[in-house]
Amino acid sequence: MIEAEFIASLIAASMRAGTPLLFATLGEIIAERSGVLNLGLEGVMVTGAMTGFYVSLITGNPWLGILAGGIAGLLLALIHAFFTVSLKVDQAVTGLMLVLLGLGLTGFLGRDLVGKVATYLQPLNVPFLSTVPYLSEILKHDPLVYVGIFLVPLLWFLMNKTRYGMELFAVGENPEAADTMGIHVDKIRFLAVLIGGFLAGIGGAHLSLAYAKVWTDGLTAGRGWICLALVIFSGWMPQRAIFGAYLFGGLDVLSFKLQAIGFGVSYHFMRMIPYVFTILVLLFSVIKEKEKFGAPSALGKPYIREQKF
């Protein structure tokens, strides 16, 4: 029965490893739906990870850490929102600099946190389910994993069935028309970027406080970039993002798991695989689904109201 146990633990670990990706991907979907591309996800996540770790370390409360991680992500996103929405600066440049800023700041300020042990999120014991074999293994997670799952239908509902969602779509598809209809384009974009940063920050904090349970320099190791690919893979739809996030969570843990059962491929070699796989998945989504799910039409374009020539 080793195989069933192995698969159960693999699924469970994929969900845990996928949760940081899920939060950040959902956040980025919101931002991109409004028309703002935040390439700085890697920097936002890593800042959330370090801040969360630090706050949990000094307060002993991992939930305060998670909240702090979200707020740190939000603050970094605030820079992005200010530059791209208010100042109409190139979104790619600002996003890239956010990556450098996040990695630099956390490397600088987090140097004393390396090797420390913070208070981590504990798995939730679901009554009854905890006694079912295999299922108990698959469903034994810290609460944020469930929050992530719950966020998916919530965001789907908000984006597809409410006025907020309609306005978000309108701003991302055709800001001129939205503006004419009296929708505050800049306000919605600003908020969308902030929410995106908050969620990515929480994702980062989940990484340091629940999944990796450690702080090291550059802890996110490219996850922010994988999330940007996941947004495209998901066709900007929350309900598809969760599959992508868990799939990549699974890839992340597979190398450890395979090593544990004595699979003879170098750990360093296995580390390349998620990135290669991301490019392949990205290519597949771009070729296959070009017609079906388009990117928001105004994605990456600053909206400047006064265009007098």
Added chain:
Amino acid sequence: MQIKIERRLETPKIIYVIIPIASIVASLLFVGILLLAIGVNPFEAYGVMLTRAFGTKFGLTELFVKAAPIILTGLAVSIPLRAGLWNIGAEGQLYMGAFAASWVALYFSPPSAVLPLMVIFGLLAGMAWASVPGILKAKFDLNEIISTLLLNYVAIYWVEYLVYGPMRGKEVYNFPYSDLFPDYAILPRFLGTRFHVGVIASFIIALVIYILLKKTSYGFAIKVVGSNPKAAEFAGTSREKMIISAMLIGGAIAGFAGMMEVSGLHLRLRAAVSPGYGYTGIPVALLARGNPVFVIAAAFLFGLLYVGGSAMQTTFGIPVAIVDVFQALVVLFIIGGDFFTRYRISIGGDRND
């Protein structure tokens, strides 16, 4: 009250000088505050940085040695950028160049052919690595920022895999190093310092690229594709060809940088070939606005940061990550300031469209 943003009809020339200088000063102030926050006197720290770079022969040659790969990665970003492409993958292209050159250095013969072959393999490996995102962009419109960046991780882990596995040296104990290169695979050095011939090559490459971009029809075509794709199409320029070729040139230059780092400095392949020169190429390209001569100037600014950064690390224990913070701040201030070259803000008046 309403805040209105208006396009400037004319931009005073002086603004283009003031903004970069003001941005550098503002970033120094900002980083100074960060240094204070961890209990380091910023004046002392900057003092150490400057005396290290300019106070000794070692420091001054080290400045050239650090600026050289940044010139190359700055060019590797600049050329595709002129065609409207973001090559965030210079770091990975550099690592692949380093890998290919090391492979030649350790296993190829005869000795007299090794150095030229290292250069060729370095160029080709960087090119090959850049060709993937270039082709995917040209054929499938796959976002080149994400693909180049993801390939960086693949390249870095590939080199890591090699130096922990198949290429690990016999006499390196547990370090992730290959064996030292044989003498004939090492770039000549001068003045008894680490100043190697690759530094001079970097300057020459920058000049060649300057001529290519400014004086040839190819350079003009790249610029048109980048700035006005419609006009380029109208003129019969193949966008696909320009995108792919711009990436290939950029990748080749970054690959050469990798060859130069292993053959001129490390003298072996190791896990950490570059401290992030590929990423530094981005602010360099932005500061230089696509002009290879300005790339040299910007590369020296960031080279100074790397030299100063390592001096600050050894003297005060300040993590070198501070260099990243500085780079990000400079660019943010500059692009923030750019806004004021294009627009002016007027406050007041009623809302009327």
